[in-house]
Amino acid sequence: MKITEIFKKQERTFSFEFFPPGDYLTAVKFGINAGQLMRLSPSFVSITYGAGGGTQSNTFDLVNLFQNDLKFTCMAHYTCVNASKEKIAYDMRVLHDMGIENVMLIRGDKPKNEPLIKPNPAGFNYGSDLVRFVKENYDFCIGAGAYPEKHVESPSMEEDIKNMKVKVDSGADFLITQMFFDNKYYWEFLEKAKKQSIKCRIIPGIIPITNFKQIKKFSEMTGATIPEKIKKKMEPYRDNKKEIYKVGLDLAVEQVHELLKNGAPGIHFYTLNKSSAAIQLYESLSQNFKDVKILFEKSLKPPVTKP
């Protein structure tokens, strides 16, 4: 089912993002964690795509597994950096023939150790170019990326929002945000998007900080501000994994409650292929939000697997 069809039925969506595991052992762990999360009946799931290569075919295999064997609406992430138009056209055909109806189209990050993204004469330079090409040639429901604290390469928020507007006008049906830890950035971003007449859903992408090292890593990777309040709460427990996990989860619960109470159109959960934080977060939400409670009740059904 197209995610835009799910929007018609669900005022808010609750989705999980996974990445393809790199080896057998992590694949086994992934299977266990994903299995537990699928019992929460997410509105849809998404599988990331390695812009740098490596696990790209694993993305397609996993998307196929979730969509066709496990019968969950699954969105394939796809990046255009380093890809020719021919390769993109071929891959879109493969996804279409596989029965995939949803794609998250993004440019992809520059390869490590390269100072700048090289323009690709045989392909596309920006997410919006990829979105336009796919919209014009295929019948997918299209998601794209949004950056409440602006994209790290962008000179200003105004510039970034204008580019995002181009992406929506090129055919993106909805947006999912980069992670953020202070909701004020999300609410301000929605206001700015509204001023640019961006009307599609902008779903907040959420990740709980569950270990101390992640704080610096997330912030460097994405440009997301880690509020002083969070740093102060976590600092005393920097060497205490259990306490950091608890504090990080409490903060994420607080963040998500505030988002949903104030009308966010759902939550896209960056699971990092782990299940416990998401399950605990859902449990807490189910006590306060009717739609999450319903998902929880439905989740008593085991997922459908092939005999």
Ligand code: FAD
């Ligand atoms: P774009 O929209 O292409 O923008 C990138 C930069 O270019 C911005 O600074 C923008 O302002 C600027 N820009 C855009 N259009 C123009 C223009 N016409 N002229 C001048 N400047 C312009 N990465 C992966 O490798 N695999 C994944 O699976 C993946 N999934 C993601 C999922 C989500 C929800 C998000 C938010 C990000 C994801 N990423 C993923 C990361 C993403 O690849 C990077 O953030 C990437 O740097 C930007 O991609 P984009 O399409 O969102 O950006």
